[in-house]
Amino acid sequence: MPEIPETMDAQVIREHGEPDVFEAAELDVPEPDANEVLVEVAATSVNPVDTKIRSGFAADIGAEFPAVLHGDLAGTVVAVGEGVERFDVGDEVYGCPGGVAGTTGTLAEYATADAATLAHKPASLSMRETAALPLVSITAWDGLVTRAGVEPGEDVLVHGGTGGVGHIGVQLASLEGGVVHTTASTDEKRDLAEALGADYAFDYGRDVADYVEEYTDGNGFDVVFDTVGTGADNLEDSFEAAGLKGRVVSTVSHGPVDVDPVHTKGLSFDTVFMLIPLLHDDHAGRLRHGEILERVATLVDEGDLRPVLDDVDYTLSEVSEAHRRLESGEGVGKVTVRVE
Known part of the structure; x- marks a missing residue:
C-alpha cells in the first residue's frame, strides 16, 4: 500500500x-x-x-x-x-x-x-x-452517438470543430461514418479540423444559407452539433442549417430562441449537460x-x-x-x- x-x-x-x-x-x-x-x-x-x-x-x-x-x-x-x-x-x-x-x-x-x-x-x-x-469525450459521445445517432453517409455539421468538445466530436462523427463539416475561426484551426477527420472546414462567420447551399445542395444537414452556444444566435443558425427532420444537439443553449424552424422542419432538438x-x-x-x-x-x-x-x-x-x-x-x- x-x-x-x-x-x-x-x-x-x-x-x-x-x-x-x-x-x-x-x-x-x-x-x-x-x-x-x-x-x-x-x-x-x-x-x-x-x-x-x-x-x-x-x-x-x-x-x-x-x-x-x-x-x-x-x-x-x-x-x-x-x-x-x-x-x-x-x-x-x-x-x-x-x-x-x-x-x-x-x-x-x-x-x-x-x-x-x-x-x-x-x-x-x-x-x-x-x-x-473526460468531460469533452462524454459530452461529444452523448451528443453525436447517443442523442443524434449519426449514421454512415449523413451530413454532419459540428460548430466549433477545434474546441474542447468539438475536436472530439469531429473525430467521433467521422468514426460513425458521417460526412463531417465544421466551422472554425482561423486557417490554422481549419487545417487542424481536417487533420482530425473533418471532410470540410470553413469560416464560422459565413452566411448559413451560403454553406448549406454549397455543402448540401440546399437540403440542410442531417445532424447539427452546436458546441459554441454564443447566446441564441448560434442555436438559431443551427436550426437554419438543419434539413427536414434533422437532429440538432446543443451543449450550451442559453437565452430566448425562435423555435419556429423546429416545428416547420420537423426537427428534433436535444441538449447535453454531462x-x-x-x-x-x-x-x-x-x-x-x-x-x-x-x-x-x-x-x-x-x-x-x-x-x-x-x-x-x-x-x-x-x-x-x-x-x-x-x-x-x-x-x-x-x-x-x-x-x-
Missing part, C-alpha cells in the same frame, strides 16, 4: 471572481467512502464550466467555499473504499468525478471519486493527455460515464481518437494563468494543469 499523507496541496477559491481568486491551501487528504476510490491526481484540465463556476456565472452548481474546482482528472488509485470491485490500488484511471456541489474537486494532489465515474487510463497517452479527455449525474446523484448516469470512457480509451489505444492539447503547459500553482488562457480564446486544444 502506498503511504498516504495526512495533508495535501490544493488550489481553492474563497469567493467568485477573476482568475486571481485562486489561492494555495493545505487541506486534509479525503478518505474514500463506500463505492469510492482515492486518486493521486497527476493532471486535470480546464473546461468552460470551471471558469463559469469560478466567476460566479454558474455559482449555483459550485461547491461551498473554500471550493476546490475542476472535474477532470488523470491519476493513480491509492486507496479503495468498501464495495469497489472494478479498481485496485495502483490502477491508472481517468474520469470527471467532481468539481461541482456535493463532489470533490481535482485541483489538489488527491481527490476522492465515485468509482462508477472512472475508467482505466488509455495506455498510449501521458497523464496530461489523458486529463484532457454534469447532471454528478449534480443529482444519478448512479446509472455515472456508470454510463465510466462505460463511455472505457470505450473512448479503447478508441485512443487503437489510434482512432486523440486529444489535442494547447501548447502551454501549466502547473497547479499556475491555475490562474490556465484559466486566463482558456478565456482568452487564443489556445488551440485543451488547456491542462499538471498536479504531480
Whole structure:
C-alpha cells in the first residue's frame, strides 16, 4: 500500500471572481467512502464550466467555499473504499468525478471519486493527455452517438470543430461514418479540423444559407452539433442549417430562441449537460460515464481518437494563468494543469 499523507496541496477559491481568486491551501487528504476510490491526481484540465463556476456565472452548481474546482482528472488509485470491485490500488484511471456541489474537486494532489465515474487510463497517452479527455469525450459521445445517432453517409455539421468538445466530436462523427463539416475561426484551426477527420472546414462567420447551399445542395444537414452556444444566435443558425427532420444537439443553449424552424422542419432538438449525474446523484448516469470512457480509451489505444492539447503547459500553482488562457480564446486544444 502506498503511504498516504495526512495533508495535501490544493488550489481553492474563497469567493467568485477573476482568475486571481485562486489561492494555495493545505487541506486534509479525503478518505474514500463506500463505492469510492482515492486518486493521486497527476493532471486535470480546464473546461468552460470551471471558469463559469469560478466567476460566479454558474455559482449555483459550485461547491461551498473554500471550493476546490475542476472535474477532470488523470491519476493513480491509492486507496479503495468498501464495495469497489472494478479498481485496485495502483490502477491508472481517468474520469470527471467532481468539481461541482456535493463532489470533490481535482485541483489538489488527491481527490476522492465515485468509482462508477472512472475508467482505466488509455495506455498510449501521458497523464496530461489523458486529463484532457473526460468531460469533452462524454459530452461529444452523448451528443453525436447517443442523442443524434449519426449514421454512415449523413451530413454532419459540428460548430466549433477545434474546441474542447468539438475536436472530439469531429473525430467521433467521422468514426460513425458521417460526412463531417465544421466551422472554425482561423486557417490554422481549419487545417487542424481536417487533420482530425473533418471532410470540410470553413469560416464560422459565413452566411448559413451560403454553406448549406454549397455543402448540401440546399437540403440542410442531417445532424447539427452546436458546441459554441454564443447566446441564441448560434442555436438559431443551427436550426437554419438543419434539413427536414434533422437532429440538432446543443451543449450550451442559453437565452430566448425562435423555435419556429423546429416545428416547420420537423426537427428534433436535444441538449447535453454531462454534469447532471454528478449534480443529482444519478448512479446509472455515472456508470454510463465510466462505460463511455472505457470505450473512448479503447478508441485512443487503437489510434482512432486523440486529444489535442494547447501548447502551454501549466502547473497547479499556475491555475490562474490556465484559466486566463482558456478565456482568452487564443489556445488551440485543451488547456491542462499538471498536479504531480
